Amino acid sequence: KAGVTQTPRYLIKTRGQQVTLSCSPISGHRSVSWYQQTPGQGLQFLFEYFSETQRNKGNFPGRFSGRQFSNSRSEMNVSTLELGDSALYLCASSWTEGASALHFGNGTRLTVT
Amino acid sequence: QKEVEQNSGPLSVPEGAIASLNCTYSDRGSQSFFWYRQYSGKSPELIMSIYSNGDKEDGRFTAQLNKASQYVSLLIRDSQPSDSATYLCAVFTGGGNKLTFGTGTQLKVEL
Numbered sequence: 001k002a003g004v005t006q007t008p009r010y011l012i013k014t015r016g017q018q019v020t021l022s023c024s025p026i027s028g029h030r031s032v033s034w035y036q037q038t039p040g041q042g043l044q045f046l047f048e049y050f051s052e053t054q055r056n057k058g059n060f061p062g063r064f065s066g067r068q069f070s071n072s073r074s075e076m077n078v079s080t081l082e083l084g085d086s087a088l089y090l091c092a093s094s095w096t097e098g099a100s101a102l103h104f105g106n107g108t109r110l111t112v113t
Numbered sequence: 114q115k116e117v118e119q120n121s122g123p124l125s126v127p128e129g130a131i132a133s134l135n136c137t138y139s140d141r142g143s144q145s146f147f148w149y150r151q152y153s154g155k156s157p158e159l160i161m162s163i164y165s166n167g168d169k170e171d172g173r174f175t176a177q178l179n180k181a182s183q184y185v186s187l188l189i190r191d192s193q194p195s196d197s198a199t200y201l202c203a204v205f206t207g208g209g210n211k212l213t214f215g216t217g218t219q220l221k222v223e224l
Contacts, residue, residue: 033212042216043157043201056210090156098205101147102212104156 002027004093004105012111018079021108025072025093031055032074033102034066037088046089049074050097081112114139117204119215127223132189134218136202139183145205146178146185151217152198161187192222 005024013019025032034046045058049068066076072093078085088109092102118137126132134148145164149157163169163176163185175188185204189196199217206213 035214043214045211045213048211058211098210101159101162102203103159104149106156 004091004103006089006091006105006108008108009106010109010111012113013081014113015081015083017081018077019081019110021076021078021089021091021110023074023076023091023093023105025074025091026103029093029095029103030072031094031097031100032068032072033092033094034074034076035090035092036060037090037107038086043090046076048097055097078110083112086110086112115215116140116206116213117202117215119200119202119218121216122219123221124218125221125223126192128192128194130192132192132196132220132222134187134189134200134202134220135184136186136204136215137184138202138204138213140204140206141180141183143180143183143204143206146176147203147205147212148174148176148185148187149201149203149214150198151201157201189220192220194222194224196220197222 007022031050033048036044048056052068063079068074088107090107092104094100148161151157161176163178169176173190177186199219201217202215
């Protein structure tokens with residue numbers, strides 16, 4: 001069974017640009033969550049999608065947005081990039097929303113210069 | 114007060130010893146608790162989940178939950194160098210409907 005797949009693995013962008021990250025969950029998993037990981041803050045919750053609907057959102061500015069498609073694949077978009085957006089972005093899937101164990105992808109390393 | 118707190122470490126234990134990792138949480142309504150292991154440069158992987166008070170054992174790992182004291186711990190018996198990693202405690206709060214992670218404890222198992 002294939003795991004959670006995130007693309008691309010690495011991205012280098014400049015300030016002011018926008019970026020789109022992609023996540024394909026484990027087959028059969030309908031919930032996708034996104035996290036930002038930095039050395040200082042650890043794992044910070046961005047948002048969760050279930051059945052194409054955003055179920056929960058973390059404390060991030062509106063520049064961070066996402067969506068989920070009917071096949072449960074998800075994308076995350078960050079507009080007007082700032083240096084502080086440099087981080088590892090992790091996608092995780094679970095079979096349902098709520099109190100369910102997460103399975104993480106390998107992440108996308110975003111560097112903003 | 115942070116929602117989920119862990120000692121950042123590093124926690125150093127000799128090979129073969131028991132490693133004890135601790136985590137406290139602030140939301141008394143928390144329902145589900147998880148331990149993830151993260152090797153350097155890799156993504157977190159789930160190693161244990163616990164939902165009710167008491168102990169849950171899986172191989173060399175034992176998770177312990179005490180809801181009255183709002184703490185959850187992970188014991189690793191017969192620690193191996195391959196156990197050297199950062200261990201993340203995660204707590205699911207029904208009210209917030211999200212999984213909140215601690216900042217992790219770095220474990221070093223020394224030969």
